[in-house]
Amino acid sequence: MEAYLALLRECQDIPTAAQIAARAGISTRLIFERFVDLQSLSLATADYAFAMAKSQAIVHDAEGERPARIRSHVETRAETCEGWLPLWRVLVANQARLPQLRTRLGIFRQAVMQRIELMYAPELGTLPALDRRDLLIALEALIDFESWARMREGHGLSREDACQVWIRMIDRLLPPTPQEARP
């Protein structure tokens, strides 16, 4: 799976079994002893990558004041985007070819949503259900992988400048922090 991920980062396309085997220093036969087919390996690799990304995205300052929570969330999210954008693009591009990838993408997005819900629980708690859902959707769009890529690649922003965009915009989107949640 490490070989698979390395090839994805380099080639931006699903590698062949032969390529994976060569990179991993094993035989193609060995791959197919462990995985029924390339599709199974692809899905297993997506799951592995997700677990890795999740373990790296440690929650900080979830109980902190609003500015600290926003900064913490943004910096963690930025780290994920910097590290996993190439893989993300491959997953999105191939979801039609491998329908189970679509399910995985849904799970990954759900994890992003859950992090948003955790970090902004005080503010989200003030909203009716429909407004809350809409705000979650908007926040997720704002901090999407391609949003990060546009800032870094398209607009040439530094990592800190890109984080600042997200910090300011999240602060604008969130409703006021309720009194009882303020330190």
Add this chain to the structure above:
Amino acid sequence: MPTAARIAERAGYSVRSIFERFPDLSKLRVAAADYQLAQAAALAPPRHVDGDRPTRIRSHVETRAGTCERGVALWRVLIFSADQDPELKSRLATARQRTIERIEVMYRPELSTLPERERRNLLIALEAITDIESWARMRELYGLSFDESCAVWMRAIDRLLPPTPAT
């Protein structure tokens, strides 16, 4: 990305006739991108540019939504292939530039109240909110209707924009 055989079968042509017109599939992709960009421009002219804030937001969102409904599949191919194909990368940049220009037109009154850096940051955020994949998620993943999805965007844009100047 479809193969030449699948494209030919769908179009009712032979594979040979595809390659009589396009040297390779990459050129066909670029041509398809150009076609879609032209179509988007023709079908999505700016409307209500001088309207009040709610009208401008609604007009922008509904126009953008229509473009997104038509463009998701090709957009995903562009995003995926752009790194390996400079011509596709250029088309992607053109599409993005047009999106930002439309935002600048529709929200000129509000954007004009901002210092340069804040203006840039807001344009970036508005582009992200109204990205094609953002639309696709609302429709495919969250199962929102066209109108519900538009409403999400309208509320978010209204929250992000600074107050409309009195003049």
